[in-house]
Amino acid sequence: MAGLCAGLFLRQRGWSVDIYERSSEELTSRGAGIVSHPELLALLSDAGARTDTEFGIPVEDRRVVDRAGKIIARFRYPQIATSWTRLLHMLGDAFPREHYHLGKNVTAIFSDAQRVQIDFADGTSAAGDLLVGADGVRSTVRSFVSREAEPLYAGYVGWRALVRERDVPADLHGELFSTMLFCLPSGEQIISYPVAGPGDDLRPGHRSLNLIWYVPAEEGSELDALLTDIHGTTHSGSIPPPLIRPEIIAAMRAHAEEVLAPQFRALLPLAPQTFLQPIYDFESQHMVRGRIALIGDAAFVARPHVGAGVYKAAGDAHALSAALGEGRDIDAGLRRFEAERLPIGRRIVDFGRYLGHCLRDDFYTESRRLAAAHHRSPLGIIEETARLAFLCRNAP
Ligand SMILES: Cc1cc2nc3c(=O)[nH]c(=O)nc-3n(C[C@H](O)[C@H](O)[C@H](O)COP(=O)(O)OP(=O)(O)OC[C@H]3O[C@@H](n4cnc5c(N)ncnc54)[C@H](O)[C@@H]3O)c2cc1C
Incomplete structure (x- = not known):
């Protein structure tokens, strides 16, 4: 998802992009469902995906029921529930097939100040001005950028x-x-x-x-x-x-x-x-090293309460392409990208921990405990799990 978004946004800026996917077959169902929101749809549409087709199932609100099944809180929040594969196909249809390569498992990376080369398990290799590591939670590329990241x-x-x-x-x-x-x-x-x-x-x-x-x-x-x-x-x-x-x-x-x-x-x-x-969850300390950048789950994974995996991936990809522009100064662009998205990734991971507070009382400070008190009420929980947009906005 992150890779396709980056490919689409960078092509709009005039970059030549190839995507290398480890799986030798078309990707199919990954997780059951993705709950979308207007911000995500706007980003996908900007990337070139057709969002005017039937997209998912509308849900009108969030409700909490007690042990007896009686509604004890309700929060109106229209959203569309869709699936991971539905989103993937929308993006995949917009990306040129001849530049999307299946069965390419990255096993080694070599980089200097100007170029990056990647080797694949099948013995082939590829090289370019920039490598975008969009290879998910068990990223191979991450170890070349942010070695210290450990899942918590x-x-x-x-x-x-x-x-x-x-x-x-x-x-x-x-x-x-x-x-x-x-x-x-x-x-x-x-x-x-x-x-x-x-x-x-x-x-x-x-x-x-x-x-x-x-x-x-x-x-x-x-x-x-x-x-x-x-x-x-x-x-x-x-x-x-x-x-x-x-x-x-x-x-x-x-x-x-x-x-x-x-x-x-x-x-x-x-x-x-x-x-x-x-x-x-986990957070990377860096998103850029030399000519290698990390985006999406390769960089940050938040607890699922936030429901922001795809939105964060698309946001990283958009920010990367905007910072790089047409590529006149790639290194300066990468610095701008990291300065913008590192705090957002941290904020999203932190928010996932905050939302998890009703499950585990492991907050570090008294002030955070007090701030989280609202989240302990049924209404607070359904309101706050809907607070996505502010997290991913570019402004700090
Ligand atoms: C099983 C599962 C269930 C999920 N459920 C939800 C959900 O319900 N709601 C939600 O919002 N998010 C969910 N997510 C997360 C969401 O899918 C991601 O946040 C989102 O897809 C963005 O991720 P990404 O593109 O960064 O990484 P991914 O979607 O994980 O994509 C990474 C890609 O990189 C490829 N890859 C990995 N290593 C290599 C390599 N060495 N060489 C080449 N290619 C490689 C992988 O095959 C994969 O296709 C789920 C993820 C998974 C895996």
Whole structure:
């Protein structure tokens, strides 16, 4: 996503751009859904993507229900829920195919003050005036720019599930397909919202509901137990869904019966598969080194509450192309880009930690605890998770 945005914006400034993607096949579904907003749509449109086509599923508001399922807070915030692949296709369609190369896994990078060369696993190589590392959370390029970046575990995991629309009980359907629904057991948070169904299908009856439930798990034995699979292997980062032990799924479902609203208790057993994802974030100390720049998840990863992964990627790409212009002074442009986006990346990561405060009381100072008090109320949570635009604005 970040790479395509950078490619599109830089081409508008007259750059010649080639994109090298590790995957040998077209990228397909990555995560269940992306909730979009006018700021993101404006950026994608500026990049050249056609945003006038059917885009996603409108949700009108955010609501919080209590353990009994009664609405206790409501915040009107119209948004469009769409899918990662839908966005990717919109961008991909605008980028020339002959400059998009699949099956190119970057394994080595050589750079001097003027040029960068990259080597691929297939034995080929490429060179240019600038390398943009848009290679995601496990970036290879990052180690050449910001060696010290280490992911930080948030202290909780996210259970994710998808429920097909046809399986959603009729009495819940209307509410669940027009709103982003929250339930907030103490120290936990579960959210549902509609997304496209298999094959990016947006037709009523063919869509899905995306569920994500944040539950605390101490680093060490508690987290390791969750990530230990049916064969006794303990995974780090994430665990393949079919390998999650049945007793872990059973314990999760029993806990759901204890703490969740009936809407969510009804939905969870309808999901054919549940995914378990420990929540991490990290921040790079640098986004530029020589003629190499980092953008998107390669540079900063915020906790998912912020919902800004794609918006941040597109914002980085836009800022990079604006700072570089037509490339008359690339080094000065890269310095401008880093000065502008480093604080924004930090602010987004920090905001993710702030939003996670209702899950883990690990704030560093008393003043931050007080500032976060509002976020502990149901209305505060649904209002503040909607506060995206101010984070990514270019002005400090
Ligand atoms: C499983 C998953 C679920 C997600 N769910 C959500 C969500 O629900 N909402 C949301 O807002 N965001 C979500 N995100 C994050 C969101 O997709 C990203 O923030 C957004 O796509 C911008 O990321 P990016 O382009 O920087 O990195 P990515 O989308 O990760 O793209 C990086 C690309 O670089 C390629 N690559 C990696 N290493 C190499 C290499 N050595 N050589 C060549 N190519 C390489 C990868 O194959 C990949 O295609 C999710 C991400 C993932 C991975």
